[in-house]
Amino acid sequence: MEKILFRSTNFQSGLVTFKDAILKGQAPDYGLYVPTTLPHFTHKDILNFSMMEYYEVAFEIIKHFVCDFIPEKDLLKICQQAYNFPVPVKQIDENHFILYLDKGPTASFKDFAARFLARIMSYIATREGINLTVVVATSGDTGGAVAHAFLGLDNIRVIVLFPEKEISIRQRKQMTTLGKNIKAVAVKGTFDDCQALVKRAFNDPVLKHKNLTSANSINFGRLLPQSVYYFKAYVEIKRDDLVFSVPSGNFGNLMGGVLAREMGVPVKKFIVAVNENNEFPEFLKTGVYQPVVPSKKCSSNAMNVGHPSNLARLIDLYGGWLTDERDQNGNVIKKGVMKRQPDIELMRKHFISFSISDDEVDRTIKYIYEKYHIIIEPHGAVSIAAAIKANINHPVCCLETADPAKFPEKIKEVLNIEPPVPETLAHLDFLEEQFTVIENDYQQLVDIII
Numbered sequence: 001m002e003k004i005l006f007r008s009t010n011f012q013s014g015l016v017t018f019k020d021a022i023l024k025g026q027a028p029d030y031g032l033y034v035p036t037t038l039p040h041f042t043h044k045d046i047l048n049f050s051m052m053e054y055y056e057v058a059f060e061i062i063k064h065f066v067c068d069f070i071p072e073k074d075l076l077k078i079c080q081q082a083y084n085f086p087v088p089v090k091q092i093d094e095n096h097f098i099l100y101l102d103k104g105p106t107a108s109f110k111d112f113a114a115r116f117l118a119r120i121m122s123y124i125a126t127r128e129g130i131n132l133t134v135v136v137a138t139s140g141d142t143g144g145a146v147a148h149a150f151l152g153l154d155n156i157r158v159i160v161l162f163p164e165k166e167i168s169i170r171q172r173k174q175m176t177t178l179g180k181n182i183k184a185v186a187v188k189g190t191f192d193d194c195q196a197l198v199k200r201a202f203n204d205p206v207l208k209h210k211n212l213t214s215a216n217s218i219n220f221g222r223l224l225p226q227s228v229y230y231f232k233a234y235v236e237i238k239r240d241d242l243v244f245s246v247p248s249g250n251f252g253n254l255m256g257g258v259l260a261r262e263m264g265v266p267v268k269k270f271i272v273a274v275n276e277n278n279e280f281p282e283f284l285k286t287g288v289y290q291p292v293v294p295s296k297k298c299s300s301n302a303m304n305v306g307h308p309s310n311l312a313r314l315i316d317l318y319g320g321w322l323t324d325e326r327d328q329n330g331n332v333i334k335k336g337v338m339k340r341q342p343d344i345e346l347m348r349k350h351f352i353s354f355s356i357s358d359d360e361v362d363r364t365i366k367y368i369y370e371k372y373h374i375i376i377e378p379h380g381a382v383s384i385a386a387a388i389k390a391n392i393n394h395p396v397c398c399l400e401t402a403d404p405a406k407f408p409e410k411i412k413e414v415l416n417i418e419p420p421v422p423e424t425l426a427h428l429d430f431l432e433e434q435f436t437v438i439e440n441d442y443q444q445l446v447d448i449i450i
């Protein structure tokens, strides 16, 4: 197997291996790491995946990226431990499918990335005898999934930042009830503020000795495992003109799909389903990129992102260059500047994108329940609403990214029923919370890290 190297989307940092891309998270030039080559799976390779367990498919794909530093038997064990839950596909009518990514221990699709990344990082830290501090900003689900995935590992400390007022109680409890090596921090600000604080910490020389590492969706180690379920869904549905409708916030899930396509999965199109943060559908339509600042607060709160971090990777793949403008100290002066336009005609062939309002989300939850007796939650509803809007004559696989029980107030309001609570969430109600509240102030974060 050929060793895969990574470059930065800003072109000012050197090539690195998968291991360094994971440990650094972000490139020193503030760009995102992207692979310079990818393995290719033939149609026959992919069809063979239908006979395998999920974790075996994960192993077959991921081994190409880590062959230089993790022996195959160790990687297989990591995949087996990370993916010990089901990943069902449900056909709801002739042309519509739901891929359930919410059966992991924190009932969100973030488990796919977090459980893999945690194990890889712990593997590296243990082998190299170092201590790592994982700092992560969450718009809802990442924090819980990451915290849960790292809980109890000796050589890793996790600091998780969340916007005080933008997450649900269950989402908060998934971070604040763990204790041990997990520290939860509520920021008086938006998710974008949290993300900006974290990004700044990574480039702060004062914190260098703390071995900061990111588990955010800027980390390539988060993207790679998210390509696996696209392979699995494809072999399960087995339709060659398959379209995926992806509920998108930071576009990590979408980039997982794009990677899968680049590695050989025949994807007809991606429907990029966003909430009222409509910067991407507007960009596809007009060719002008304008971040939504501040991001809008919608019921699909894990998607309240006005400037998706992974968009830089997507734009890069289509020959463009999207970056932030910074001063000499690395502070962002202007977010999301399109320095070079991508091949937008090609992007329009590969993607369609819809912005779904909160009203449409409610109507979709209602419609799906009445028509199919299925309870969906706001994020999945954004993907289904967009699939309905797209009205295309191809099979569409919609991604359900969280369990409805994470949004009981919303389900109650719209359907007037209590969603059944999976065991993984039920026990949270009885645990005590512990967290620190800070202003949107960088110094306060530094004090916590030190």
Ligand SMILES: *Cc1c(COP(=O)(O)O)cnc(C)c1O
Binding pocket: 108, 109, 110, 140, 141, 142, 217, 247, 248, 249, 250, 251, 252, 253, 254, 302, 303, 379, 401, 402
């Ligand atoms: C994070 C998240 C999303 C958005 O995924 P991105 O990779 O950020 O685009 C969608 N749904 C849920 C439930 C999430 O937690």
